Amino acid sequence: MELRLTPAERAFAETVRGFFATEYPQDVLAKVREGSLLTREDQVRAQCALQSRGWFAIGWPEQFGGPGWTPTERYIFEQELERAGAPNIIPMAVIYIGPIICAFGTPEQRQRWLPDILESRAMWAQGYSEPESGSDLASLGMSAVRDGDDYILDGTKIWTSGAHWADWIFCLVRTSRGERKQQGISLVCVPMDAPGVRVEPIISIDGTHELNRVTFDRVRTPIANRIGEEGQGWHYANVLLASERLSYAHIGRKKSDLQAIRRMASDLPGDFAETMIEEPGFAERLASVEIAASVIEISVLRALTGEPDAAVISALKIACTEAAQQITELWLELADRYRQPFLERTLSGWNRTLPEAKRFAVPQTASYLFERAQTIYGGATEVQKNIIWRLLARANALPRQGQAVS
Amino acid sequence: MDFTFSDEQVQLRSSLQSYLAERNGFERRVKISRSEPGWSADLWRGLAEELGIIGAALPESVGGIGGGPVETMIIMEELGASLVLEPYFETAVVAAGLLQAGGREAELEAIVRGDARYAFAWAEPEGRYRYHHVGTRAVRDGSGWRLSGMKAVVGAAPWATHLLVSARTGGDIRDRDGISLFLVDPAACGVAMRGYPTIDGRRAADIRFDDVQVDATALVGTEGTSLSLIEKVGDVAIAALGAEALGVMRRLVQDTIDYTRQRRQFGQPISSFQALQHRMVDMFMKLELATSAVYLATLSLDADATERAKAASAAKVSVGQALRFIGQNAVQLHGGMGMTDELPVGHYFKRATVIEGELGSTDYHLARYAELSKAAA
Numbered sequence A: 001m002e003l004r005l006t007p008a009e010r011a012f013a014e015t016v017r018g019f020f021a022t023e024y025p026q027d028v029l030a031k032v033r034e035g036s037l038l039t040r041e042d043q044v045r046a047q048c049a050l051q052s053r054g055w056f057a058i059g060w061p062e063q064f065g066g067p068g069w070t071p072t073e074r075y076i077f078e079q080e081l082e083r084a085g086a087p088n089i090i091p092m093a094v095i096y097i098g099p100i101i102c103a104f105g106t107p108e109q110r111q112r113w114l115p116d117i118l119e120s121r122a123m124w125a126q127g128y129s130e131p132e133s134g135s136d137l138a139s140l141g142m143s144a145v146r147d148g149d150d151y152i153l154d155g156t157k158i159w160t161s162g163a164h165w166a167d168w169i170f171c172l173v174r175t176s177r178g179e180r181k182q183q184g185i186s187l188v189c190v191p192m193d194a195p196g197v198r199v200e201p202i203i204s205i206d207g208t209h210e211l212n213r214v215t216f217d218r219v220r221t222p223i224a225n226r227i228g229e230e231g232q233g234w235h236y237a238n239v240l241l242a243s244e245r246l247s248y249a250h251i252g253r254k255k256s257d258l259q260a261i262r263r264m265a266s267d268l269p270g271d272f273a274e275t276m277i278e279e280p281g282f283a284e285r286l287a288s289v290e291i292a293a294s295v296i297e298i299s300v301l302r303a304l305t306g307e308p309d310a311a312v313i314s315a316l317k318i319a320c321t322e323a324a325q326q327i328t329e330l331w332l333e334l335a336d337r338y339r340q341p342f343l344e345r346t347l348s349g350w351n352r353t354l355p356e357a358k359r360f361a362v363p364q365t366a367s368y369l370f371e372r373a374q375t376i377y378g379g380a381t382e383v384q385k386n387i388i389w390r391l392l393a394r395a396n397a398l399p400r401q402g403q404a405v406s
Numbered sequence B: 001m002d003f004t005f006s007d008e009q010v011q012l013r014s015s016l017q018s019y020l021a022e023r024n025g026f027e028r029r030v031k032i033s034r035s036e037p038g039w040s041a042d043l044w045r046g047l048a049e050e051l052g053i054i055g056a057a058l059p060e061s062v063g064g065i066g067g068g069p070v071e072t073m074i075i076m077e078e079l080g081a082s083l084v085l086e087p088y089f090e091t092a093v094v095a096a097g098l099l100q101a102g103g104r105e106a107e108l109e110a111i112v113r114g115d116a117r118y119a120f121a122w123a124e125p126e127g128r129y130r131y132h133h134v135g136t137r138a139v140r141d142g143s144g145w146r147l148s149g150m151k152a153v154v155g156a157a158p159w160a161t162h163l164l165v166s167a168r169t170g171g172d173i174r175d176r177d178g179i180s181l182f183l184v185d186p187a188a189c190g191v192a193m194r195g196y197p198t199i200d201g202r203r204a205a206d207i208r209f210d211d212v213q214v215d216a217t218a219l220v221g222t223e224g225t226s227l228s229l230i231e232k233v234g235d236v237a238i239a240a241l242g243a244e245a246l247g248v249m250r251r252l253v254q255d256t257i258d259y260t261r262q263r264r265q266f267g268q269p270i271s272s273f274q275a276l277q278h279r280m281v282d283m284f285m286k287l288e289l290a291t292s293a294v295y296l297a298t299l300s301l302d303a304d305a306t307e308r309a310k311a312a313s314a315a316k317v318s319v320g321q322a323l324r325f326i327g328q329n330a331v332q333l334h335g336g337m338g339m340t341d342e343l344p345v346g347h348y349f350k351r352a353t354v355i356e357g358e359l360g361s362t363d364y365h366l367a368r369y370a371e372l373s374k375a376a377a
């Protein structure tokens, strides 16, 4: 066992850090720092900068344009990205559907979709959830009926993040009804400008527009846009789910947030003590979240570099998202009464009228509200616990200790 | 000992409930909140004239009904359950409390009539929850005063016809002595108000006072000794805001029970899952204890200063913890629906988040309670 990175890995971390300090669009970093909302164009520029180094398609096999990193190198990269305060890569195209296209797409589909993703010419949305099928996703009802070389699609997808920015949407649809509800589901890609596709915004609790309702009214899409076999969509969607769940870890973000909180708490006056960092209640809570983050990091690294265990992956999804929520609670305490202002964060300089020391409060309060979603999406906490219990209830299910670690 | 409500009190609650159901339904309230002023003059008139509740806890000598803290508790709870935007708390509870101690009958009469709306500008950008963190200064100028300084996140200020401002007539920032109260016209020369909407759909403002001239009658109470009054009214305010929180939480718990009984996943109502049942029971338990904490604070308002303050801090801690747990879990159990602006649950959660951070956070009141207990031992 060895906790430290190898010299080569440390050198890699230095290289990545240098990239974010100099080559990455600094105006995007500045916008994130002041809590302004990014535009689609900002996101595209940021992604193109990553791609200029071949660092965008982080989970793809090398032959399709992936960087060919070890799990540790990918971890280092994500950590440095988050430490620099860069926006996370929008996961729908690169993290979610890209690897599925690489693994199960036809050569023609790879040719057609992957380069546009790599060059950020196309954005994608994930059309899984439906109004009546959330936690019980396999009960989904959006229908795809064959008509010549096409499917005719009818149904509603909901909570579709970024559908208003997307060029394509990948949908789980029902092509038949089998004995089990997981059967008869297919994975079909649809261009967002196809006739009959309608996108309606859903405004979130923090006032932002990220979510949408997407309705399909007799939408015609070629059968050639189906990925893999008909009826096997559930399988394709799930094989890569484990990596998706660890993509919620955001350890770098947690560490840099905690550092920023500690710094800010040392400057901000307290109520009873000189500064917030000397307020006993706050100091203890901060320490306990710091401890949680550093311990969770080891668990994430163990999961990434060893044999992935389904129970552990689900447990870490819970631990990581709860820690992220606790961090937003620390920010809220620092914000005190400045949690109240609700300001539009689209125009730069939106925060000029607030006292400088309290400007962080507006985006951080928005995070407190919006990050409630972390324990809802990607398999809600309660549902993860059901999954973990089902795994633990099997004979000899507890992850074993003492196996050789390479 | 008696924890029952009188017939009049039961009547007060039910008439307010039906009035708000008709006049401040969810859709209507959202529309008012998004309108330019962000509040409804009609509703305010209705509270003053049709229901006559603005003076419910004020003496008959100023036109009030002569009730007390229990009437305020009932009213605030119902205002919370309906997420009322209008500045009842700021005007009829906080300002009226300060003005009553200062013997300002004419101003109180205007409040009872519904003609005056107040905001209390006490907090400053660096002051967190300390009433005695006062950097705003008032210096004598002939028979009057001149005020300069900055006040932060003053609730309901953009709607106010009058501001009550704490300012220093002596001593240094964070001294307990030397704090005075002034009545200031928000339209006066030198008052610069930066108003904004708040996350709970109300309005607040940061206010700069730049050599604002007021005359001798602007001083409320006596010069330099207002802190103990402000702290006392602060405890009155905690009891009232705590009651509002009960209304907010009752709605969050009820909405969550209703939603989970109707929402189906895996072929059954999600309320059939024991994990969710127990969560809702935990929410209910927090609400029950918070209710008792608010009773304790309300019924201790006329006790000696330490007992009163301890009961208020106990209430703010119990209510604050309940608001957080109930608010977060109401959203969680609504799934994606809880994350939207469309259902009431999100709006109640945001009001819960604001109340939790007003008049001292949970951390603040834990520390205050510990300090008071230590001093009393």
Ligand SMILES: Cc1cc2nc3c(=O)[nH]c(=O)nc-3n(C[C@H](O)[C@H](O)[C@H](O)COP(=O)(O)OP(=O)(O)OC[C@H]3O[C@@H](n4cnc5c(N)ncnc54)[C@H](O)[C@@H]3O)c2cc1C
Pocket: A125, A126, A127, A128, A129, A131, A133, A134, A135, A136, A158, A159, A160, A161, A162, A211, A373, A376, A377, A378, A379, A380, A381, A382, A383, A386, B263, B265, B266, B270, B273, B275, B276, B332, B333, B334, B335, B336, B337, B339
């Ligand atoms: C911000 C955000 C972004 C999203 N982005 C996307 C996207 O891009 N694409 C997409 O397809 N979807 C997306 N989703 C949808 C997300 O995957 C669903 O919200 C999630 O699956 C939960 O479904 P639901 O909202 O219908 O809640 P429900 O399934 O109705 O759950 C409500 C509550 O019941 C609990 N519950 C449900 N079943 C059980 C059980 N068996 N035992 C115990 N408790 C249970 C849940 O844990 C939850 O607390 C997004 C959601 C959010 C909030």
